[in-house]
Amino acid sequence: MRLLNIAVLVITLGGTANAETSYTVDGWPPQIDKIPCDAWASNSDGSVKQVATIIVNADELTVELRQNTFVPTSEIARAVNRKCFANNSG
Secondary structure, eight states: OOOOOOOOEEEOSTTSOOTTOEEEESSSSTTGGGSOGGGEEEOTTSOEEEOSEEEEEETTEEEEEOSOEEOTTSHHHHHHHHHHSGGGOO
């Protein structure tokens, strides 16, 4: 997959992400760390749930990601856990 620079357009509602909050990026997942932590929720098994809509623009394709759960061993869950939930280990 071709790595793209991320241009971040952040729209937040009330400071907490929800299904109506969206974050737009120009690449996925290489710079996923550009998406704020409030776009994610941590599950007890180490997986992460997406709680905001993420819109990915790449060349001639636009994809909307909604309400996904990423398994603990996925690149996305590892990156989000490292950035957002590192102090929640238990």
